[in-house]
Amino acid sequence: MALLEQKTMKTADILNEFQASFFAMSRLASFPWTFVENDLLSNKSSELISELLKQTVLHPLCRRFPPSVRYRRMFLSELIRRQEAADCDPLDQLYDALAEVLGAEEETECHKSYLLPSGDAVSLLENIALISEGTTGLVTWEAALYLAEWALDHRQVFNGRSVLELGSGAGLTGVTICRSCSPHRFVFSDCHATVLQKLRANLRLNGLSEQTSPAASVAELDWATATEDELTALGADTVIAADVVYDPEVAVTLVQLLSKVLSCSSAQVQPEILICSTVRNPETYSGFKQQLENAGIHHEVMAAPVSHVFPYNRLAAIELIKLYR
Structure with missing residues (x-):
């Protein structure tokens, strides 16, 4: 039980780190990708990716105050790359989100x-x-x-x-x-x-x-x-x-x-x-x-x-x- 609680807490921390980094438009290389890779490989599930989407691109804050089009496109492409590398089942909402930004026009602000x-x-x-x-x-x-x-x-x-x-x-x-x-x-x-x-x-x-x-x-x-x-x-x-x-x-x-x-x-x-x-x-x-x-x-x-x-x-x-x- 203690191990499960520790993993749950670790996952929550990772989700918070992804969310803070995404909305501040931090360099993608600074994100805790190793945890995501390990989770995808061990579980063969897209559940973590789905949660990451909810905390970032699909979060109400992103709808109201979106990071740049290019940044969201790069972020979603990175999620897709890592999910496909782990041979997990495709996640429709991930590709739908990418399709939305692919058609958006980049701005100076x-x-x-x-x-x-x-x-x-x-x-x-x-x-x-x-x-x-x-x-x-x-x-x-x-x-x-x-x-x-x-x-x-x-x-x-x-x-x-x-x-x-x-x-x-x-x-x-x-x-x-x-x-x-x-x-x-x-x-x-x-x-x-x-x-x-x-x-x-x-x-x-x-x-x-x-x-x-x-x-x-x-x-x-x-x-x-x-x-x-x-x-x-x-x-x-x-x-x-x-x-x-x-x-x-x-x-x-x-x-x-x-x-x-x-x-x-x-x-x-x-x-x-x-x-x-x-x-x-x-x-x-x-x-x-x-x-x-x-x-x-x-x-x-x-x-x-x-x-x-x-x-x-x-x-x-x-x-x-x-x-x-």
């Missing part, structure tokens, strides 16, 4: 959904291309996922607070915080017109607005021209940013902005500032830290591990720092 521990999902409209319209802000990057996981582990940092996010991109971190961490108010910000448009659309997709609780809004914020009065009006007591240190020139304007954020707050009530970065170029990142020190801004590395909630490349060098003066 798709939905990615990130499953929360509560069972809820953050669904975002993202661009399929990593870089489009001259910006990287139309997709979700690893540091945003890491910062969202850190927020889920440290909800008290955001509870009842007014939060400003710099360079919000597609909105994953902010929507996660709004959904799970009970801030009083959350301001998403960026300076690229297309990113701002996408942000507003993603807030609507997730039922967030200035009339909801928390109150959520989108602000155009140009780091190079933002004034202390403008920052004071935003009234943030927590400031966050993810994957914004990727270019030396951008880092210069970011440090200037952070200096203004700290200058326009009283010494007794300085905002909590958290910057999360994927360290792709160590020279650029160390240069950013040096500029912070030159501006009289100190940092502390938040090195504690985070709970694994979202599927992404955990081999990437990601660092979260807290700033203070």
